[in-house]
Amino acid sequence: MIAEVIVDVSAYPVDRPFDYFIPEQVEELIECGCRVKVPFGNRNVLGFVVGIKNETDVPLDKIKPIASLLDIEPVLTSEMLQLAKWLKQETICYEIDCLQVMLPSALRAKYEKMVVLQTNVENLDEPLKHYFHKSTKVNYKEFEKNNLLIPLKKALNKKLLSLENVVKQKVQVKEIRKVKVSDNLQLLQEVYDKLSNRAKKQKQLLLWMKQHVGEILEPDFIYKETNCSPQVLQAIIEQGAAEFILEEVYRNPFKKDVKKTDFLTLTEEQKQALHKIVEAMDNRSPETFLLHGVTGSGKTEVYLQAIQHCIQQGKDAIVLVPEISLTPQMTNRFRSRFGELVAVMHSGLSIGEKYDEWRKVHQQKVKVVVGARSAVFAPFENVGLIILDEEHESSYKQEDTPRYHARDVAIWRSKYHHCPVILGSATPSLESYARARKNVYKLLTLKGRALNQPLPTVEIVDMREELKKGNRSMFSEKLTESIRDRLKKKEQIVLFLNRRGYSSFVLCRDCGTVMQCENCDISLTYHRYNEKLKCHYCGYEQFVPTICPECSSDHIRYFGTGTQKVEEELMKLFPEARVLRMDVDTTKQKGAHEAILENFGAGKADILLGTQMIAKGLDFPNITLVGVLSADTSLHLPDFRAAERTFQLLTQVSGRAGRAEKHGEVIIQSYTPEHYAIELAKTQQYEPFYEREMMVRHGAAYPPYYFIALIQVAHEDVLLAAEYANKCAEFLRTHLSFNASIIGPTTAGIVRLQNRYRYQCLIKYKIEPNLIPTFLQLLKIYRTDWIKKGVVLTIDLDPSMI
Numbered sequence: 001m002i003a004e005v006i007v008d009v010s011a012y013p014v015d016r017p018f019d020y021f022i023p024e025q026v027e028e029l030i031e032c033g034c035r036v037k038v039p040f041g042n043r044n045v046l047g048f049v050v051g052i053k054n055e056t057d058v059p060l061d062k063i064k065p066i067a068s069l070l071d072i073e074p075v076l077t078s079e080m081l082q083l084a085k086w087l088k089q090e091t092i093c094y095e096i097d098c099l100q101v102m103l104p105s106a107l108r109a110k111y112e113k114m115v116v117l118q119t120n121v122e123n124l125d126e127p128l129k130h131y132f133h134k135s136t137k138v139n140y141k142e143f144e145k146n147n148l149l150i151p152l153k154k155a156l157n158k159k160l161l162s163l164e165n166v167v168k169q170k171v172q173v174k175e176i177r178k179v180k181v182s183d184n185l186q187l188l189q190e191v192y193d194k195l196s197n198r199a200k201k202q203k204q205l206l207l208w209m210k211q212h213v214g215e216i217l218e219p220d221f222i223y224k225e226t227n228c229s230p231q232v233l234q235a236i237i238e239q240g241a242a243e244f245i246l247e248e249v250y251r252n253p254f255k256k257d258v259k260k261t262d263f264l265t266l267t268e269e270q271k272q273a274l275h276k277i278v279e280a281m282d283n284r285s286p287e288t289f290l291l292h293g294v295t296g297s298g299k300t301e302v303y304l305q306a307i308q309h310c311i312q313q314g315k316d317a318i319v320l321v322p323e324i325s326l327t328p329q330m331t332n333r334f335r336s337r338f339g340e341l342v343a344v345m346h347s348g349l350s351i352g353e354k355y356d357e358w359r360k361v362h363q364q365k366v367k368v369v370v371g372a373r374s375a376v377f378a379p380f381e382n383v384g385l386i387i388l389d390e391e392h393e394s395s396y397k398q399e400d401t402p403r404y405h406a407r408d409v410a411i412w413r414s415k416y417h418h419c420p421v422i423l424g425s426a427t428p429s430l431e432s433y434a435r436a437r438k439n440v441y442k443l444l445t446l447k448g449r450a451l452n453q454p455l456p457t458v459e460i461v462d463m464r465e466e467l468k469k470g471n472r473s474m475f476s477e478k479l480t481e482s483i484r485d486r487l488k489k490k491e492q493i494v495l496f497l498n499r500r501g502y503s504s505f506v507l508c509r510d511c512g513t514v515m516q517c518e519n520c521d522i523s524l525t526y527h528r529y530n531e532k533l534k535c536h537y538c539g540y541e542q543f544v545p546t547i548c549p550e551c552s553s554d555h556i557r558y559f560g561t562g563t564q565k566v567e568e569e570l571m572k573l574f575p576e577a578r579v580l581r582m583d584v585d586t587t588k589q590k591g592a593h594e595a596i597l598e599n600f601g602a603g604k605a606d607i608l609l610g611t612q613m614i615a616k617g618l619d620f621p622n623i624t625l626v627g628v629l630s631a632d633t634s635l636h637l638p639d640f641r642a643a644e645r646t647f648q649l650l651t652q653v654s655g656r657a658g659r660a661e662k663h664g665e666v667i668i669q670s671y672t673p674e675h676y677a678i679e680l681a682k683t684q685q686y687e688p689f690y691e692r693e694m695m696v697r698h699g700a701a702y703p704p705y706y707f708i709a710l711i712q713v714a715h716e717d718v719l720l721a722a723e724y725a726n727k728c729a730e731f732l733r734t735h736l737s738f739n740a741s742i743i744g745p746t747t748a749g750i751v752r753l754q755n756r757y758r759y760q761c762l763i764k765y766k767i768e769p770n771l772i773p774t775f776l777q778l779l780k781i782y783r784t785d786w787i788k789k790g791v792v793l794t795i796d797l798d799p800s801m802i
């Protein structure tokens with residue numbers, strides 16, 4: 001028999017299955033989705049079995065045998081193998097990258113496989129038995145070497161033995177030592193009878209054990225219950241009345257247990273939304289719903305009850321949340337409803353914790369997974385519902401190969417499993433909302449907040465006026481006044497610093513003008529190394545002006561302020577205030593994020609000052625004031641989605657205020673209050689913003705009206721980078737039709753990255769049948785020729801930042 005194997009070598013000629021002989025001793029064991037070690041060139045590499053067949057076209061003397069089988073149970077389901085094939089085409093990358101991205105890093109790393117005894121040795125069949133006399137854990141290689149894989153698999157199926165991967169990075173299945181009381185009552189009695197009367201303690205313990213025949217108990221429990229010492233227990237064990245066993249436990253990434261919560265009675269709007277979703281689940285209809293609900297409208301409660309229905313159907317649910325909002329507050333809402341049935345996957349976990357959470361899913365021990373982007377690959381076999389919360393978030397797009405979007409993978413899986421997908425957001429991406437308008441997605445709307453609380457009042461402060469009044473601080477009079485007021489009332493304040501695009505654009509502090517490109521509707525980016533302003537779309541550049549071209553003022557500033565500086569100024573203005581700062585610096589340590597929020601929730605601080613991290617998921621009743629220090633920062637990024645992202649951020653962060661009885665107030669400071677993204681954030685209405693932004697996109701031929709693709713060429717030598725970028729553009733121009741417009745090559749947003757200079761071409765198209773074939777041809781040239789010259793070429797079919 002022959003296995004088709006995708007090998008772990010990312011190179012062009014290798015991006016296809018290779019045939020290997022299946023050695024006879026593993027013929028009965030091998031399945032698609034198992035990992036194998038195979039000879040490749042002059043070394044052994046990891047590979048994935050993607051097919052098993054009887055015949056091959058390859059001359060038999062060219063085929064080598066598999067060196068070893070690493071899994072007896074597949075780590076990838078056949079669904080995942082199919083998904084990888086699709087993903088490879090969709091994102092134009094190597095299949096091996098798609099297979100790897102689906103597994104936790106522990107399985108990608110080097111590891112050793114161990115076989116663990118799960119029973120009394122005597123229950124094992126002859127050939128296996130003697131391996132376990134000395135140890136409860138034996139290296140899998142032993143069985144492989146001695147041709148015992150078939151009896152091993154039988155014993156595994158009977159659960160007499162189990163497998164575990166001991167990763168060489170010290171990640172292991174965690175175990176605790178427990179005591180198993182013999183299940184042989186007669187034996188207990190015999191041991192009892194043999195003891196002399198002086199061994200009072202031992203006798204006592206045995207009497208107690210007779211009430212616990214066959215039970216598995218923690219030693220501490222036994223000591224506590226019987227008052228015996230470890231020596232007494234040891235003595236009993238030596239006489240065979242009980243034994244120590246190792247029990248596998250999952251690491252617990254949750255610091256605290258959560259209280260169980262009950263289902264809430266849904267509002268009329270929530271009910272209607274849930275009804276539609278449940279209907280789709282019952283009809284096994286792979287529909288995609290866009291759940292558009294204002295902040296605090298109770299989207300999460302809808303998710304929770306939909307998941308409940310999913311579990312009742314006997315199926316599993318996948319919930320994706322952006323990494324940044326995977327706060328304990330968010331995950332606890334799922335744990336408090338579904339308890340032990342929830343696994344959590346995110347980057348804050350250690351490799352071992354991640355591996356354990358993945359295993360819970362792989363072994364179908366849980367019904368719900370809550371996780372960041374990659375959790376979309378959770379290996380459930382019976383998916384009944386997939387949810388993407390905050391579907392507009394850019395973190396759902398992976399910026400590295402495979403450059404997939406979790407939304408696309410979710411929809412693919414929903415078709416495979418015949419189940420619905422829910423995309424939830426208060427500020428949907430334009431793409432999704434446009435699809436909902438066209439009925440490609442089903443739109444579900446929650447207009448009101450769940451408890452009928454009014455949305456907070458939003459006020460926009462024109463910072464140019466402040467300057468005119470002589471206020472040079474970063475706090476407007478209005479914001480200072482409101483902060484003072486809340487401090488007095490002992491209500492809580494959130495201050496949000498929009499730090500995207502830190503220090504990278506140039507603005508006139510008198511009139512708010514931002515230096516813009518002559519040819520594009522995009523702000524220019526400041527480059528320190530040559531003191532120039534540059535457009536990343538068309539390549540236009542100019543020197544930084546010393547006076548404003550609009551108002552002739554000389555108050556020209558590079559924009560951007562750090563949280564630390566804000567904190568210092570806060571201290572000066574309000575020495576009595578207790579401030580918690582949450583940014584990349586204060587949350588580096590594991591659990592820091594959690595601790596800050598906990599302290600704030602417990603009222604240990606008056607002001608929470610932070611970046612993007614605090615824009616989402618916070619649900620604290622005592623927050624009545626939200627201040628946005630600089631709304632404009634994200635507006636002037638060289639990105640066609642800058643306005644959209646700004647509107648989303650302002651709406652999200654405003655939604656943190658007034659979520660309970662007390663009314664909320666939001667103060668947004670801006671140098672360009674007349675910009676529609678800021679003006680419309682005041683009303684917190686999505687539709688008007690959508691209409692307006694769609695017009696802009698239409699005019700400039702951007703998504704959702706056009707598709708875009710981005711090709712980047714990088715090289716350590718700036719001249720070579722430019723040369724190959726030109727070759728690239730030329731190739732595209734000769735191969736693509738007139739339906740596609742090719743912009744560039746221009747320098748990339750970050751010109752020098754990892755010591756390489758980067759150029760890019762942007763392709764806009766509506767329908768371009770030649771696109772993928774052209775990209776594949778280009779890739780072939782790159783992978784067989786350019787790559788040898790040190791060129792790095794990447795293709796992104798759905799770039800989220802340009």
Ligand code: ADP
Binds near residue numbers: 265270299
């Ligand atoms: P969203 O996710 O849309 O921002 P949440 O799900 O966080 O909204 O809900 C906001 C608040 O309203 C939460 O505190 C939640 O417990 C509460 N809530 C949601 N639905 C209901 C309901 N049907 N009845 C009472 N309270 C609700």
Ligand code: ZN
Binds near residue numbers: 513548550
């Ligand atoms: Zn000016």
Ligand code: ZN
Binds near residue numbers: 518519520522535
């Ligand atoms: Zn330009």
